[in-house]
Amino acid sequence: MSKKPQSDSKPKYGFWRETDRYWFGWHSATAIGIFRILGSLCLLADLFLLSFDFQTWFTERGFVPVGLNETFSGTIPTSFTVGPWVVNMPFSIPRISLLAHVTDARIALLFYLIIVGAGICTLFGWKTRISSIILALGIVSLQHRNMIILHGGDTVMRLTALYIAIAPSGAALSLDRLLAVWRGEETKEPKLVSVWPQRLIQYNLALIYFTTWWLKMDGDLWRNGSAVWFTSRLHEFFRFPYPMFIKSYPASVVLTYATVIIELSMGTLVFYKPARKYVLIGGLLLHATIEYTMNIPMFSFAICSMYVCFYEGEEVSAWAERIKNRIAKLRPIQKRSILAPAGHQFDPAKVAAIEASHPFASVTYDCGDGKSLAVETEDGHPAEWKSWAAGPIGWIPGLWQKLSQAALVEREAAGRGQKNQKRMKEESRN
Amino acid sequence: MVFQLAAITIWSIPDPPAKYQDSPKSWHFDSSSVQAGARSLNYGLRLFNSIYLKSSVVRPYLLSTGFWQYWDMFAPNPADTDFWCDAVVTYADGSKKIYQYPRMYKLGILQKYEEERYRKYYERAHLDKYDYLWPQFALVIAHRMDNPSNPPIEVDLRRHWQTVAPPGKPQPTSYHSYTYYRGLIDQSQLNTEREGLWTGE
DSSP, rough: HHHHHGGGSOSSOEEEEEEEEHHHEEEHHHHHHHHHHHHHHHHHHHHHHHHHHHHHHHHHHHHHHHHHHHHHHHHOEEEEEEEEEEEEOOOOOOOOOTTTOOOOOHHHHHHHHHHHHHHHHHHHSSHHHOOOOHHHHHHHHHHHHHHHOOOOOHHHHHHHHHHHTTTTTTSSSHHHHHHHTTTSSSOSSSOOEEOOOOOOOOOOOHHHHHHHHHHHHHHHHHHHHHHHHHHOOOGGOOSSSSOOOGHHHHHHHHHHHHHHHHHHHTTTTTHHEEEEEEHHHHHHHHHHHHHHHHTTHHHHHHHHTTTTGGSOOHHHHHHHHHHHHHHHHHSOOOEEEEEEOOOEOOOOHHHHHHTTOOOTOEEEEOOOOSSSSEEEEETSOOOSSGGGGGGGGHTTTTTHHHHHHHTOOOOOOHHHHHHHHHHHHHHHHH | HHHHHHHHHHHHHHOOOOHHHGGGGGGOOOOHHHHHHHHHHHHHHHHIIIIIIITTTTHHHHHHHHHOOOOTOOOOSOOOEEEEEEEEEETSSEEEEEEEEEOGGOOOOHHHHHHHHHHHHHHHHTTTGGGGHHHHHHHHHHHOOOOTTEEEEEHHHHHHHEEOOOTSSSOOOEEEEEEEEEOOOOOOHHHHHHHHGGGGG
């Protein structure tokens, strides 16, 4: 794979070809993998918060029984236009809601628990395609079940769930990926995926900011700089205390104009690479301020989780490498050698999977001549199966050793495995 | 892909100001100045989108799938009214108690996270156009304040509000109050509320 991110290469083709490459080109799935993790965390946190008042919001004994929700949400009109023609359908297309007409609280609760299970599977990237689809269906159904309590953050989370389901979310940073490498079905090089779902997320995120800025420009309070004066005095939105000067008129003006400038930038300038980092930092500051001062749970976290999609997977990996190098300078990396016992060696595919979980590439797997599996420091001294630099498997007692043990093969079988790995690499290059 | 991009764009484009929605034929291109022309084009585009594009096939697609979205948080202007709710519960023996609907201002930080949905619900539920929600609202409050030996017979919903004064004007120190709904509690419905929710209905 080229060391340079594909998007940095100068355009060599015509406009349409470049447009096609931009929307449907192939990039590392790392960014989408991170989006899946962050998005799932937000969805699970929101589901957790809903659990406290589940009876109040999703059962017939609460404020919004099924019938009242149906009155509030209304039916989708049966007619729509297609160009100059009007199409009248004999029925109304229903909103996707597996909880429609469900009045039994036990079924609603079971449904909720299934969504939570799907959310956990999606977070860890296990059976990602099916779990993310169940999660998306579940979130959409839950929101359509009670539309009265929805806020902007719910819309962001619903879109997050839908985009996680559409995108190849399990192609990176997932158990699915780790297991595929372990089984020798994939190599450890980052998997390349078509980038169109990521472009869709970028576009939708920019659309959010641009359209909210557009609507705010109708409001005289945003144009004259006094909008934040009013929001800072709505007691029902108060969260953490902040200094009184923040509520002063001059500060309100600064915050009001900063908000509209950041929103307009997030809708437009964010696509201009030299400005992208600064625009996203502005967005993070905006949402950090909102999260601190205003009680709108999960909104800021959910929308900021989408920011990673503005970077290609290769850029994210390069950034992670720079962070790792800085950490390595601050704290020495404990290098380890794992030695196979005599007559054995490590299956290349399984070792590739284990190595994928070592963030600092600080562990080597070699043949040894001892009676059993051994771990040594780089000086050749015996060491423990514990190392912060080995990643999560180095922190969980016994896991690293068990995985290394499982990766052992007798030397004859290892020869066949290596041939398979070589053949797979050649096939993927072609 | 193109359809998805077009659909979410069409749905997200802000609706024109109310005066054009109520009377679309009142729109015209204003060429008196560059600024006026730009404004009239802005509203004209949004009016066209609202009338002709939002009513297209994108509507059933977005509303059914869950891709619908409209970004009007604190827009066009943020709310300038702070409000909260409580209820006066009258019991069979004539005694009264106050039910305090969760008021975010008075809650601790963790409770604010947990119970923010109450604020959002009331933000809509207190509006006159959603008065069909009030009887159920009152019934649930009656159940929460229930005493089987002395059951609640009436729940009066009260809204309390305070309007934020503009900069330079003195801020109000108290809330206005108004009882906007008097709900007689149907005792048979209250009996149903008392039944075990998780043992089947």
